Amino acid sequence: MLSNPTSDPIENQLREEALYKPYQSLNAYLKKKYGEKIYKIALDGGFTCPNRDGTCGTRGCIFCSAGGSGEFATAIRQNSSIDAQITQALARFGDKQTGQRFIAYFQAYTGTYAAPERLYALYHMALSHPKIVGISIATRPDCLPTSVLDVIKRCQTEFPDKFIWIELGLQSIHEKTALYIRRGYPLSCFEEALAALQAMSVPVIVHVILGLPGETQADMLATIDYLSHKNIFGIKLQLLHVLRGTDLAAEYERGFFSCLSKEAYIDLLCSCIDHLNPAIILHRVTGDGPKDLLIAPTWSLQKRNVLNSLHKALKAGGHYQGRDYIERKGIHDTGSVDTL
Numbered sequence: 001m002l003s004n005p006t007s008d009p010i011e012n013q014l015r016e017e018a019l020y021k022p023y024q025s026l027n028a029y030l031k032k033k034y035g036e037k038i039y040k041i042a043l044d045g046g047f048t049c050p051n052r053d054g055t056c057g058t059r060g061c062i063f064c065s066a067g068g069s070g071e072f073a074t075a076i077r078q079n080s081s082i083d084a085q086i087t088q089a090l091a092r093f094g095d096k097q098t099g100q101r102f103i104a105y106f107q108a109y110t111g112t113y114a115a116p117e118r119l120y121a122l123y124h125m126a127l128s129h130p131k132i133v134g135i136s137i138a139t140r141p142d143c144l145p146t147s148v149l150d151v152i153k154r155c156q157t158e159f160p161d162k163f164i165w166i167e168l169g170l171q172s173i174h175e176k177t178a179l180y181i182r183r184g185y186p187l188s189c190f191e192e193a194l195a196a197l198q199a200m201s202v203p204v205i206v207h208v209i210l211g212l213p214g215e216t217q218a219d220m221l222a223t224i225d226y227l228s229h230k231n232i233f234g235i236k237l238q239l240l241h242v243l244r245g246t247d248l249a250a251e252y253e254r255g256f257f258s259c260l261s262k263e264a265y266i267d268l269l270c271s272c273i274d275h276l277n278p279a280i281i282l283h284r285v286t287g288d289g290p291k292d293l294l295i296a297p298t299w300s301l302q303k304r305n306v307l308n309s310l311h312k313a314l315k316a317g318g319h320y321q322g323r324d325y326i327e328r329k330g331i332h333d334t335g336s337v338d339t340l
C-alpha cells in the first residue's frame, strides 16, 4: 500500500517498487522511459564464439552450456529468421496485457561474431520491427573490431529513435579467475572495447558471475568497485550455475568447489548493491539457468522466493544501492587490479 498515492499510475508503480527495491532496476527504468512494462525477447542469430570455434579454444568457457548461454533463444531458434523468431516470441505472450513494445536480445553465443554485412542484416531486421524499441547484443570485448563498430554506428544513424545496447561478459576482473574459466581475453581488452563503445555513446551492460570457484567476497566486491567507476549503463549480477555437460559440472562433481547457499548469496548481493554506483541500472540480480540442465544450486529455481528474500534482507539491513559506494576518480582506472 502506498501512503500517498498520486494520480500518475507509473509514478505510483515506481514508488511501490522502490519500497521493496532500494536499487535501480531495469523494469523501473524502462517503465519510467516508456510508460509501460517492456519485455525482452531472446533471439539466436546463429552465431558461434571464439572460445568454441578454435580461435581461442574449443571447449568454451568452463560454465557455458552447449546452447552458448542462450537456451531460451535456442529453444525458439529452429533455424528461423530473426523476423520469424520475433513473431514466434510475441505469440507466446498471447493476449496477456503486457504492453506493446519489446527489446530484441541477441543472447546466444557471441552476438557480434559474424561478417559485418550479416550482422547489419540481422540487427536491421530486428530494429525495423514496429514493436521493437531497441536491441541488446551479448558479446565479448575481443569481438568488436572497427568493422563491427561501423555496423553499430550505421544502425544508430538509421534508427535514431531506437537504442542499441552492448552486453559484455566480463564475469570477474581477476586474472586467476579469468584463466580458470577460460574467458580468453585480458582485462585490458575489456577496457579498450568499453572505451570504444562509450566514444560512440553505446550504453554498455556488464555481466558478472557471483560465486566463481576461488573467489572470496572481497574479490567479488573488488569487481563491483571497479565497474562502479567505469561509467557503465548497467550490470547483470548472476549467481554461478552448474549446468549439465559443462566442464564446471565435472569440477563440481569431483568436489573441487561448492555453490553458494541461498543465505550466502543474498548476503553477498546486499553488499554488492551497497557498493554499486547508484547511477548504474541493475539488469539482473539472480540467474535464469535452464531448469533441465541445472545441477546446482537448485534453490535458485525458486526465483520469486529468492527475490522476495533479497528484498526482505535489503529492507531489514537498511541496504540501498550506493550506500558503500565511494567516488574515487582515477583509483580504479589502472594498476589496482591484476591483468592477464
Ligand code: SF4
Pocket: 049, 050, 051, 052, 059, 060, 061, 064, 065, 068, 069, 108, 109, 110, 140, 169
Ligand atoms: S560464455 Fe560466451 S564466450 Fe564463453 S563459451 Fe559461452 S558463448 Fe562462448
